[in-house]
Amino acid sequence: MKAEKNKLPSLSTCLSPSLLHLYDVSSSIVVIIDILRATSTIATALYNGAKSIIPVDSVAECIKLGKQMDVITAGERDGKIADGLKYGNTPLQYQPEFIKGKTLVLTTTNGTRLLHMALAEGAQGIITGSFCNLSAVCDYLAVQKKNVILACAAWKDRVNIEDTLFAGAVISRIKNNFHQNCDASQIAETLYHQASNDLFAFMRDKNASHYLRLMGYGLAEDIKFCLTTDNANILVVYESGRLLLR
């Protein structure tokens, strides 16, 4: 039984980009998690027909690509549309009539940076995860027979509730396919079981910092959308500089 367990790939949770160096990224598939709102927006835009999404680290790079290519440029800093960009990071904006067939260049505070960190560390594969595509993420990971790191984008490296909850949701669904030796995963799963009945209410009752920030901008509908399971249930993979539906 033990030997069999040891044959299983490992499943770990990294609660902040500042902790990524502790994990064996180069032997793992890394799931980028930025629930509010980058990875929710990414899933939604691709689900609604975007051709691809180019994640970039800086606003300047975003603007530059916008001038060179026929793309939509979007991004936020500190939860608001970044200066010089026209579109933000609200998934509700990326409806089919707006995004279908288009390429989106996106920069966000936390998620795109983490993606490039995982890339620099030589991740075997990179996908993005959000409640919007939870089932697709889980179905994919469960059968890869590869180590998985659930990598939370956090908020400026501070651990946050919503990314941790998503890690917990994934763990609760697919843990039997993996070997686990990660306290952070146990913490995430315990948190998720406390919250799963009503994620929005949990975020509200716990005064989640990003909940308060986005509510302050009047974005309750964004939060609710980002906490809804499988409303854009497609698999998003990172390949050759682009996020694509697969």
Added chain:
Amino acid sequence: MKAEKNKLPSLSTCLSPSLLHLYDVSSSIVVIIDILRATSTIATALYNGAKSIIPVDSVAECIKLGKQMDVITAGERDGKIADGLKYGNTPLQYQPEFIKGKTLVLTTTNGTRLLHMALAEGAQGIITGSFCNLSAVCDYLAVQKKNVILACAAWKDRVNIEDTLFAGAVISRIKNNFHQNCDASQIAETLYHQASNDLFAFMRDKNASHYLRLMGYGLAEDIKFCLTTDNANILVVYESGRLLLR
């Protein structure tokens, strides 16, 4: 009401030494938390009459001080007595007949390093916390009217369950004396409420990594002792290079 809340000092939780740079250490009292087992051993040794404890970063420094002074040198690396040192990091060893009136020089894998990080960052005050002295820690923090950072030593920078649980225990007791805007604190408190009925059983059921490690060394009694509330209920402060009972 809001204005009144803003006057309260802040209470935050730092889940790993790798995240300490995100916190405003220089305006805060830092509580060093290394439940298994440094801060439990520290509380116990002082409770049982140790004159003071000198925490040092390296085994070499520990041995050097042992040659220069009439002290007991102790320390562990990876959960075992370090080469060149005679005593380890088990609180049960530091009974009155052994430790009374003595000075202990202690080096541990995680806790002493974090203490020196907090010191280097200019913490306003440093105390150590463990379930063994939970009430003394809470009673002290509640009346200081200063910002507090609950700083988990973790395991080689990886977030662990037991230090997070202790942070949650402190938060659940004294949160009304503070302003909170810290998701990690909410996560810690939620975890603690799930575990508080039987901390040992929680650690076992969650396969906590340090639980498994110490059980592998046959140290179940150590774990139980370190998860017992107020069995060495004194306040431990760091002053001029030494940990002292106050």
